[in-house]
Amino acid sequence: MSELPVSPLAPKNFPSMSPVPGVEFGAIAAGLKYKGRPDLFMAVFPEGTAAAGVFTRSKMPAAPVDWSKAALATTGGRMRCLLVNAGNANAFTGAKGKKAAEKSAKIAADIVGCAQDEVLLASTGVIGELLNVNSFKKFLPRIHAGLSGALWKDAASAIATTDTFPKGCSKVADIAGRTVTITGIAKGSGMIAPDMATMLGFVFTNAPVTPACLQALLSEATEKSFNATTVDGDTSTNDTVYAFATGNGEDTIDDPNDPRLADFKRQFGDVMVNLAQQVVRDGEGATKFIEVTIEGAEDAAAAKRIALTVANSPLVKTAVAGEDANWGRVVMAVGRAGEAADRDKLQIWIGDQQVAMNGMVSSRYSEEDATAHMKTSEIKIRVDVGVGSGSATVWTCDLTHGYITINADYRS
């Protein structure tokens, strides 16, 4: 955790988190970068556990990303172990970084008693510094000796870097009369934090699904959660979301559209959105949480691109920081997105109030009402671009002096 003050948008408490049958884990202070706090995390799963991953789209992926993509392909998505370190991203570290990733997987595999390829990795921290994994030989056996299924707050803390609070969410879902658990943790503070690359999210469940089914569910949910958030538009070399499902058995479900998964998909999606929103709520310097909804676009993809353009606009974000109901900047951002939009049918709402319609300011616009909404900490901006029925919602935070202070004034 960072020594920065806790974000004013943080939830009051770390939530109650249910254990997931089959999932055991532990964390330890390995002193990789931080002192006196856990920074090394390992989770262990039963044989046959399904795993799925969504990775950064960066063309400069970190070594653990390369490793984990290959491992998922080799094993067909059957994993036994997840190993995560905070403080060093093992990114842009060349051939030595690749070897460090391989070696860390080997050390974990030997301790867990599985194949090297059955270990997924994630790293977060400084870019460009070599990761020394020799100490893993000392610390991973200690974690393994004390595995538990309950210490989720320690787990969420061990994967954090500049985060100001640990992030977790837990729900249950019904699959054909059977109750399953979905419990996840995440880290991130700034789409990438100062030098502390990365957004990470890990969701664990005992749902009975195959790797292919889990991958489909994870990919779809990621689009509407982690990939529907932005703090500063920057993308890390290490961004990774994993899902693990321990419920492998006779009635394992392979079809992501199986009607028995309806409730599970809803709850799984909710956990993902909740975790992603917590990352935004820990955005560097954030004082306002912003929901941007675009309606009336050509399709959902166009709506999302417009929404992200609004959400990434420095001028929209600084207007929110200044509690300024500056809808002209929203017009500008919608125009800049490059997607089809009918200027003369454009409608904009700030909070519940319609501020613009038919391509100009609404005759009923009350600056006073709009400003009252802007003074709250949960800001809603909704735009109908007037060309179709595509819609999307994304989440971001405001751009404040705090962001500049964290990223410019604190030297690395």
Next chain:
Amino acid sequence: MSELPVSPLAPKNFPSMSPVPGVEFGAIAAGLKYKGRPDLFMAVFPEGTAAAGVFTRSKMPAAPVDWSKAALATTGGRMRCLLVNAGNANAFTGAKGKKAAEKSAKIAADIVGCAQDEVLLASTGVIGELLNVNSFKKFLPRIHAGLSGALWKDAASAIATTDTFPKGCSKVADIAGRTVTITGIAKGSGMIAPDMATMLGFVFTNAPVTPACLQALLSEATEKSFNATTVDGDTSTNDTVYAFATGNGEDTIDDPNDPRLADFKRQFGDVMVNLAQQVVRDGEGATKFIEVTIEGAEDAAAAKRIALTVANSPLVKTAVAGEDANWGRVVMAVGRAGEAADRDKLQIWIGDQQVAMNGMVSSRYSEEDATAHMKTSEIKIRVDVGVGSGSATVWTCDLTHGYITINADYRS
């Protein structure tokens, strides 16, 4: 002009500006928004003057943009008048805004004695407020009565909004033994300033070129000048660059690749780059001018997209503000750009020093030397992405507390 302190990156003086044969103009304080400074500008050209325009790519173009695109098409690029107002963008003003644009062109045409379609328009200022052009009937005759070819600083001031200094540049070129003049003015401060939408650039010359030739030259030069700069990545509803060429005659050149234009193209391009760089130097809150060069990309377009991704990255821009030689953020931004790049061949220079090679930090990297460069006000970042021979250079400024102060703390 803004009442903000003059940018520390401003040129020491407004440059010496040559008159352009045939171009007469004037400016007046019409009180559209500002008091005690010119905010209405009109230029008048001889019959047959070639004109060309490059406009915002925004899907929410302002009324004067719609008007001017149509006028250029109707006249085939033969224009007699340019009318510009500052303080009101006439953007997102619906049918009334369209009428205001038409009416302003009509008023100017009646005074100049030309067709309405021979008047080009540009507006810059607040979005969403109706532009009242009735006062133009009073002020444009006064401008017309005092037309001159010399008062360029007044002209540059009349088109400004939150700019902290007037922007001009003037050069001569040789076309087949004949010396022609190229003189331009620009405004902009922030890709769009607080509520003051817009970047504008107007370049005047007496070169003997046809409208089609001028359009080709302008489009090409804009890509390497105004479209190769960014302050905050935002795009205005009103961005416009015009070129006017009064040298219509018997030896008028139609082919933009005519060898007689070689020197003219170079000088014209230099004027455009100089003006565009002045806009960056007036970027809101800027304390450092940043040149980003990408080499080794698939092609020039890919290189430019990577360069703009680096130049728009809040994390790169805040690192420069903090005088932090944080090349890891450059790696992140290159990776995020989505263009082909070979992580393991990537090379990065900060100033003259190579800081990274072969996908990792250079063994000769001296943080001390890199930091010394970061302490200057003219920062150079160069990256070879290792896949081809495409290259591009773009310019931006750092992201500072000043930007937040201007855009969040000053209420509109």
